Amino acid sequence: MRDCVIRSVGWHAPEESISNAELVTVFNTWAEGWNAENADAIARGEAEPKPLSSEDFIVSASGIRNRHVIDKPGLMDLDRMRPRLPHRPKEEMSVQAEFALLSARQALAKANRTAADVDGVIVASSAQQRNFPAVATEIQSALGITGFSFDMTMACASAIYGMQLARDMIRCGSADAILICCPEIMSAINHYRRREVHFIFGDASAAVLLERGDREAGGWEVLGTRLENAYSNALRSDFGFLNHTEFEDGDNFEPFVDQDGHRVFRDVIPMASGVGSALIADLGLKPADVRRAWLHQANIRIVQMVAKRVLEREPDADAAPIILDEYGNTSSSSVLMTFDLNSNDMKPGERGLMCAFGAGYGCGAAVIQKR
């Protein structure tokens, strides 16, 4: 079977960002307003007061200090607290495809590849903005790629799942090169009026170009991948095509993210470290053979605990780089961003582990080696 290499990664985070202080101000102003409006019900014990958020709480719970977003004014608007996105006619490019192209074009340019070099496009992200046509097909068309495309989802682990599919296609000869796009507009999914989650996500788009290894020297060989699932409702979001058959306008239905953070923390650490360790062992390697772990940036404590277990050593910044302080959790794009920001210093022959995990639960790992 043919080798498969990561040829390039491109990514883009929106220019505008929101600090914890700004986010806490808007959340607390809203919460205090709600508590005042519902003071009687709260006094009668019929309603729970909304707890306040704080910078200390956010930093100690997650390590996040900032997040980049596609529409800051909409999120900072007390009466809205949700991004404002243009409603575009079908003849115009969709918001999600446009966002994906910002990183897709960068990945192609970095690899010095054109549309003619690519056979397929996979959009692998938490959600896609419409039922059909596939967002991937719109991106494919905008880039001028002939061939095929499809959309897939596995929440925060989508990129690694997409990489395994692309690698299998390349190894089986179904394609020579595949572009995987992870356009994550998480600010549309997040719940900005829920204290437990309002600080978690950031928006970002990332793309990774995988191709057969014999086209050119360089790149990163994908030595192996491993995917594992375990069903859980501890992290859930309910946007879907049945919503309008289940609820009427005015019903109090909230499809936004909800999570039981403690359970996720407890369940995901053993699962992710188990998948990473099993993959390293399957490849006949030892933790010491892996210099770095690029992990999904959900939460600083999860990152550090997974890294420590998989690498079997105290993870310093070289072994487990962190980018969530600046970008928050950018879902499937985060593992690619972490890799791209922290891989230039590695030498040929050195190995690293990409590992992403999240809702589902779905967990995917890839061991790669610089060529």
Next chain:
Amino acid sequence: MSDVIIRSTGLWTPPHSISNAQLVESYNAYAARWNAEHAGEIERGEREAKQPSSVEFIEKASGIRSRYAIDPDGILDTSRLRPKVEPRPDDALCLMAEAGVVAVKDALNRVGLDGGDVDGVICSATSMQRTYPCVAIEIQDAIGATGFGFDMSVACSSATFALQQAVNAIRCGQANRIVVVTPEITTPQLNYTDRDSHFIFGDVAVAVILERADWGNPGWKILSTRLKTQYSNNIRSNQGFLNRCEEPARDEDEMLFVQNGRRVFKEVCPMVAEMILQHMGDCGLTPDDMKRLWLHQANSNMNRVIAQKVFGREYADAEAPTILDEFANTAGAGSVVCFHRHNDDFETGEKGLICSFGAGYSVGSIFVERVAA
């Protein structure tokens, strides 16, 4: 690398079906009411009156005679015109998973397997009922399967595109036996106030069990797969997670299924026939090698044009069977449901083609050969 076979297939249909006559009665009652409400505007030429639908029109335009539906009452209720689905608590099996599980178990039972024998689940359908957790994982959990799974979508080519992913995963050793399940709950996506499309979709779920050929079980060897997409806005459904952020907000009409049927017909038929013939030639096969084409079931007129081009002659119904008269268009599931219903008479060595096409545009082409144990 091991070859891969389709070991078995399975089906779920809702218990109730809607005839064209029922659908027409409901649509026409709605249209008459709408015309009465807008009589002044219609008279002044400011709006066009809604034309009535008819059983003859639907059959002539599509070949469809009935469709299975999750909630006929809600669809036929002229004050609602959409299914009513009871919201379920998080810990209950969701509707898509429930339909998918029945189809998967049907496929497993037919060959004496159970969920524990499966190490991958791909749920591939036109759309998903929620953002996460993935429906595939819920199905995986419900049948007791191990391994990996994920959700994917490519409109009417959802099943064939997923079959290629499953074939590659088995050939590369990621799994030994994978279920591709396509639960298509399509009736909620239709606009029952649109005469051109109100009859198109039906609900169904279909499952395909794929496994390593070197285990030596009987089934259908996958000879070759090919996928193609080419962007078009002529078939569109705008529902999605960004709708709540869009300004100005979309009307419901703008979120539901809409198509430009004539353009689809004109553009998709040649695209599909060309791709099939090209793929066939590249595999060293000829139309004479094909006992049967299991085509996507959108429209009997499209299938006639495509099958005639592929065979290069008049053909018998059994060479390109129809199921859309009973099921209507079941989106990503159609070609596989057709395969499921019409493959009993194949002898070892006989070959056929499973081919999907639809929104995207997307085309998936899969050549299979009957193999004995």
